[in-house]
Amino acid sequence: MSQRGRRASDWTLDPEAFGRFLALLDDDVVEAAHLYERLRHKLIRLFEWRGCAVPEELADETLNRVIRKIDEGAEVPTERVAGYSVGVARFVFQEYLRQRRAETPAAPERERPPFVPGKHTTTDLRLGMLEDCLDRLSHKERDLIVRYYDHAKGGQIVQRRALAAELGVAANTLRIRVHRIRAKLLHWMIDAGLPASEETGA
Amino acid sequence: MSDDRKDMRERLLAHFEGTLSEDDRETLERSALQDDGSFEALEAIETELVEDYIRGELNARDEGIVAAAIQRSPRLSESAELVAALDAREQLATLSGRREREASGRGSGARRLWGLLLLAALALLHLSQRAELKRLESEARELRQQLDASQAERLRLERELARSEAELRTRRQASESGRG
Numbered sequence A: 001m002s003q004r005g006r007r008a009s010d011w012t013l014d015p016e017a018f019g020r021f022l023a024l025l026d027d028d029v030v031e032a033a034h035l036y037e038r039l040r041h042k043l044i045r046l047f048e049w050r051g052c053a054v055p056e057e058l059a060d061e062t063l064n065r066v067i068r069k070i071d072e073g074a075e076v077p078t079e080r081v082a083g084y085s086v087g088v089a090r091f092v093f094q095e096y097l098r099q100r101r102a103e104t105p106a107a108p109e110r111e112r113p114p115f116v117p118g119k120h121t122t123t124d125l126r127l128g129m130l131e132d133c134l135d136r137l138s139h140k141e142r143d144l145i146v147r148y149y150d151h152a153k154g155g156q157i158v159q160r161r162a163l164a165a166e167l168g169v170a171a172n173t174l175r176i177r178v179h180r181i182r183a184k185l186l187h188w189m190i191d192a193g194l195p196a197s198e199e200t201g202a
Numbered sequence B: 001m002s003d004d005r006k007d008m009r010e011r012l013l014a015h016f017e018g019t020l021s022e023d024d025r026e027t028l029e030r031s032a033l034q035d036d037g038s039f040e041a042l043e044a045i046e047t048e049l050v051e052d053y054i055r056g057e058l059n060a061r062d063e064g065i066v067a068a069a070i071q072r073s074p075r076l077s078e079s080a081e082l083v084a085a086l087d088a089r090e091q092l093a094t095l096s097g098r099r100e101r102e103a104s105g106r107g108s109g110a111r112r113l114w115g116l117l118l119l120a121a122l123a124l125l126h127l128s129q130r131a132e133l134k135r136l137e138s139e140a141r142e143l144r145q146q147l148d149a150s151q152a153e154r155l156r157l158e159r160e161l162a163r164s165e166a167e168l169r170t171r172r173q174a175s176e177s178g179r180g
Helices: A013-025 A031-051 A057-069 A078-103 A122-136 A139-148 A157-168 A171-191 B002-019 B020-036 B036-054 B060-072 B074-179
Strands: none
Touching: A013 A031, A013 A057, A013 A078, A031 A057, A031 B002, A031 B036, A031 B074, A057 A078, A057 A157, A057 B036, A078 B020, A122 A139, A122 A171, A122 B074, A139 A171, A139 B020, A139 B036, A157 A171, A157 B074, A171 B036, B002 B020, B002 B036, B002 B060, B020 B036, B036 B060, B036 B074
């Protein structure tokens, strides 16, 4: 059921509106869901980069508003959905800042303390988990990330350039490839319950 | 580092710091949201900043900005922990690799020593065997010479005996014919 014509405050996300938004992203439902997740992930990162304490909440709020605008008749071609979302995200963030100034809320509690090099050490447990996650990678991916971090044969820059040359890719392409592998590792490690760092006691 | 990347790194740091102008911020965000390549490049630079921070390779200003960003963002903190774990793993691998090489070096040194000792023993054995062989050959030669000499003496004595017996027979016959 379309909710066109209703006031913004009355609007709530329903499965039909969400389905129409997915259909706008792509005809294929699976591909559309993938694009939606990707857009949400990017919005989360954007809010993180802006220093927001609740990036997931703001990303969901942004997407809700984008879906509502489109559901209410805003003409947004598929290729402009991402760009349109940036504009909406900007307003959502400004509202968040205003609200934060008004409420001066306490910083949200974190499940784990932020990592501080020198203060925290990498535990055996985390190293073991890293090994498990490395084993889940393909042989090629594992080899690439292990060699990317292998500085035993020389300086980091020299070693990575040599690796890029060996693979026949630009340094930037190598960085992106490693970034994707690292993102996969991080995802698996968080899913597995990344153990907290240990303070060195220093 | 290419100018593009350096510029992107500076803009990301300014973004973290909150000093990027609103127009620049929107340009950066729009580019990241619309283009997967730009987004991944930004995330890769972000990780690079975290790596440099973990290794203490940032200047004081940038270190402060990244530390604050890690403090704010659980995701960035987890990313820092992963980078630290990868670094720690590499350091362990380097250390154990060095130890293995050292152990392997010690092992091959010992193997080389044992090999040399074995070769020396074999050489000594060979030399002593050759000396013994020579001694035996020389002894055999002497014995053969003695045997030859003995055989020649025996032959001479046999001939002497035969001549004496012949002379004795001749004298007996002469004596008997004298009495008859």
